[in-house]
Amino acid sequence: MDELPDLSSLSHAQKDDLIRLLYPLLEQVRQLTARVEELEARLSKDSHNSSKPPSSDGLGKKTRSLRVSSGSKPGGQFGRAGKTLKRTSAVDVVIEYPLLPNCAQCGTPLLAADSQVDEQRQVFDIPVARYQITEHRTRQLRCACGQLHQSRFPDSVSELVQYGPNVRALAVHLTHGQLLPFARSAQLITQLYGLTVSPATVLAWVAQAGGLLRPEVARIAHALINAPVAHADESGLRVASRLHWLHTVASETLTWYGVHAKRGMLAIAEHGLLPKRMATLVHDCWKPYWQLNCEHALCNAHLLRELTFLRETTRQRWPQRMITLLVAARDRCEAARQDERTALSPRQIRRIFMRYEAILKQAQARNPRSERQNKRRGRIKQTLAFNLLRRLHEHTAEVLRFVTDLRVPFTNNLGERAIRMPKVKQKISGCFRTLIGAQNFCTIRSYLDTMHKQGHNLFEVLRLAFMGCHPSPASG
Numbered sequence: 318m319d320e321l322p323d324l325s326s327l328s329h330a331q332k333d334d335l336i337r338l339l340y341p342l343l344e345q346v347r348q349l350t351a352r353v354e355e356l357e358a359r360l361s362k363d364s365h366n367s368s369k370p371p372s373s374d375g376l377g378k379k380t381r382s383l384r385v386s387s388g389s390k391p392g393g394q395f396g397r398a399g400k401t402l403k404r405t406s407a408v409d410v411v412i413e414y415p416l417l418p419n420c421a422q423c424g425t426p427l428l429a430a431d432s433q434v435d436e437q438r439q440v441f442d443i444p445v446a447r448y449q450i451t452e453h454r455t456r457q458l459r460c461a462c463g464q465l466h467q468s469r470f471p472d473s474v475s476e477l478v479q480y481g482p483n484v485r486a487l488a489v490h491l492t493h494g495q496l497l498p499f500a501r502s503a504q505l506i507t508q509l510y511g512l513t514v515s516p517a518t519v520l521a522w523v524a525q526a527g528g529l530l531r532p533e534v535a536r537i538a539h540a541l542i543n544a545p546v547a548h549a550d551e552s553g554l555r556v557a558s559r560l561h562w563l564h565t566v567a568s569e570t571l572t573w574y575g576v577h578a579k580r581g582m583l584a585i586a587e588h589g590l591l592p593k594r595m596a597t598l599v600h601d602c603w604k605p606y607w608q609l610n611c612e613h614a615l616c617n618a619h620l621l622r623e624l625t626f627l628r629e630t631t632r633q634r635w636p637q638r639m640i641t642l643l644v645a646a647r648d649r650c651e652a653a654r655q656d657e658r659t660a661l662s663p664r665q666i667r668r669i670f671m672r673y674e675a676i677l678k679q680a681q682a683r684n685p686r687s688e689r690q691n692k693r694r695g696r697i698k699q700t701l702a703f704n705l706l707r708r709l710h711e712h713t714a715e716v717l718r719f720v721t722d723l724r725v726p727f728t729n730n731l732g733e734r735a736i737r738m739p740k741v742k743q744k745i746s747g748c749f750r751t752l753i754g755a756q757n758f759c760t761i762r763s764y765l766d767t768m769h770k771q772g773h774n775l776f777e778v779l780r781l782a783f784m785g786c787h788p789s790p791a792s793g
Contacts, residue, residue: 358630358701404439448484448512473784482783484512485522486776492523493761494775496742499523520754527757529782530764533789537573537767538590540792544568546614546724548599548732549591549606551580552740555748556755563759566590567735570791572766574739574759576752581605597722599729602708614718616729617643620709627702635680639709642672646720647727660723669720673713680706735766764790 324332393399416427453474457467473482484506491502499516506514541547547568554563554576562580566573577584582605585591591598591609599614600606606613621640628636646669653661684702699707709716719725739762749755767790768778781787 358626361630362626402439402441404437408439446510448510451481480514480518480522482780484510484514485525485783486779488514488519488522489526489761489779490765490776492519493526493742493758494765494779496738496745498746523757523761524753526779526782527760529785529787531760533787534573534760534763536792537571537763537790538566540790541566541568541571541573542590542593543792544571544596546597546599546726547594548729548735550601550729550732550736551603552736554739554743554755556752557750558748561752561755563736563739564588565732565735567731567766569731570767570770572735572763572770574735574763576755576759582608585609597718597725599725599732601729602712612718613712613715614722614725615712615715616732617647617716617719618728618730620705620716623701623705627705631702633680633683633702635676635683638676639673639680642669642676646717650719650723650727654723658723661720666720670713670717673717677706677710681710738762738766 327335415429416432419426453470455468455470457465459465488502488506491497491505492499497505499519503514503516503519506512547566549564549566551562551564554561556576559578561576561578562584564575564577564584573590575584575588575590577587585605591606591611594609594611597612597614598606598609599616601616601619621643624636624640627633628640649665649669650661680702684700684706686703687697687699689697714721719727739758742758743749749758764778765775768788769775771791773788778787
């Protein structure tokens, strides 16, 4: 390391020049230090302390969940009702193994009529399937008066040769229920049933299903407008090699999807669902949602991850105190629901709010607003801790909505879970080649996810849809 110069030998003018040279460097060092801290913090983010998906963690990072161990051993718990194959009297095929014709020791004939069943074993399996061809025939007859009488085909039999509702329902279920690509779905049908189907044919069936189910999805959207609590989320979706956005609104029993080229309020307004809602909407604090004229509730799972990140990077104590408070409040609300209570007591609610405000007050003293250090214009960049504290303070009622209204869940899990399956579809099959294909996916998936929540067999409802008598989902 070079030795420092002898400052005593410098004149006042030289010292002034040195100060003028060093002062800008000190500001630069401060900025670079802040930048390094920001980059290090960005590298430390993963799915447990941010909104990044688990798939972005990579193989090198150890999975760390915010869930707390229940203390139970892995596997089935003591006293649970187990499920296994059980013998049944409804047997389809019986195979008997006869005795030898004669006794192996003395040669006496062994009569089958004198034998009795010794032991029974049952094998559960599925039959090897093959497609079935049904030929429809009409008849004609000319009356003695000369009038010609002819029978008619049903509306569902409109072509000389066509596919039936069962195989069409299976193909749509594979592509939009099980999220398989079109080619693999066609290949699976061919291999299982010996019926050759092309991916283009499957695509045509999907378009047909989209047209049949569109009125039902409109009813789902109307029901979500009137639902007391709904969840909203959005995520990117590649359509025709361009970025589009998948929007979803969901409740415990309903799911609606929509696709749009825009992410913000323009898309929300054109979809026309959320602007009509007046009841509670659970979301992740995305700015456009605040323009909606409804009651808001924030996802606390997002807040827990942000608090975890600040606890790990700042080493301050308040993030853990806030985590403890929110989790304890969540458990208290869950216990109240288990006891079939409709609300916490006013005293319990008041204590939670008081502790929340006390933690915020102490944390704000540790993380003051950053002041302007130079004459540069523009907004002053604040720390992550300050920004989170400001959000927690400004939206106290929305953060603790789950405390004041037990109908509101702690997280936006329903909205995020609805987004997850379309993301799986995109990972398996790639982007949607056309906007119409993406819209058909949203329509079919809205109907299937809703019917699944309401306990229906997805293959059966699709089969009925192609037969023209699909069931309508319940409105609540």
